[in-house]
Structures are given as C-alpha cells and as structure tokens.
Amino acid sequence: MAFSVAVLAGGMLAATPVQAAAPVPVPGQPYGTITSTTGLNERAYPSTDSPVRSTLTHNTKAGLRCKVRAQRINGSDTWYLLRDRPTWVHGSHVSNTGNVPFCREVTHTPAQENAAPVVRAAEG
Numbered sequence: 001m002a003f004s005v006a007v008l009a010g011g012m013l014a015a016t017p018v019q020a021a022a023p024v025p026v027p028g029q030p031y032g033t034i035t036s037t038t039g040l041n042e043r044a045y046p047s048t049d050s051p052v053r054s055t056l057t058h059n060t061k062a063g064l065r066c067k068v069r070a071q072r073i074n075g076s077d078t079w080y081l082l083r084d085r086p087t088w089v090h091g092s093h094v095s096n097t098g099n100v101p102f103c104r105e106v107t108h109t110p111a112q113e114n115a116a117p118v119v120r121a122a123e124g
Helices: 002-013
Strands: 031-034 040-043 052-056 061-073 076-082 088-090 094-097 105-107 118-120
Touching: 061 088
Parallel strands: none
Antiparallel strands: 031 061, 031 094, 040 052, 040 088, 061 076, 076 088, 105 118
C-alpha cells in the first residue's frame, strides 16, 4: 500500500506545468469588441448585398476608423470601417470603446464591389 502511494506522489511531482496563453493585444481607441457568438462578417461595403471578405470571431477586438449610417439591421443602421483593412462590419454586433467619428465621404459603384471602398476618414 505504501508503495502505490509513493508511485502516485512521484507521478504528480513529474507533471509538467501548464503555461498561460499569451495575452491578445488590444488595439488603440477607438476599437470594437465583437459581441456576436457566431462571429461577424466583414464586407466590402456597408450592406449585406456586399461580398463577405472575412469573418471576425466572438470577443475579437478590432480597430475602428469611422462609421456611416447605411442598411438597417436589428434596429441599427451603423456600420464601422475597420482601421487596418478596407472592410465594414455592422454595428449591431459591435461594442465600441472610444469615440468613432463619422466618415466624411464614402463612394461606391458596382465596379468597386470587389475592390477596396474609397473612404476619407474624418480628421482629429
């Protein structure tokens, strides 16, 4: 009996420690946290008629460049342009931190559907 306790204790001492995951960096303000548990589509322009370019997963933090009023979904007509790439996400599934300015100008033509949207963000 004493032998089996010693073996179990020795096995527990030899266990390797669990390493903590590296912290995920938080972008500078303004940024948004994705609240949809199923993820959120990034689109070429602010409409569900626009092609999906990528998807952000739940709790992802993404830098926000500016916002526009466009297609209404779930009672919200706010769409955010991401800071580091030319894609849009709908505001009903984004909890933003910081002041997100309105975009000064957004132009779109059918020829731009697969190209980056032309946007001039508000200064300041």
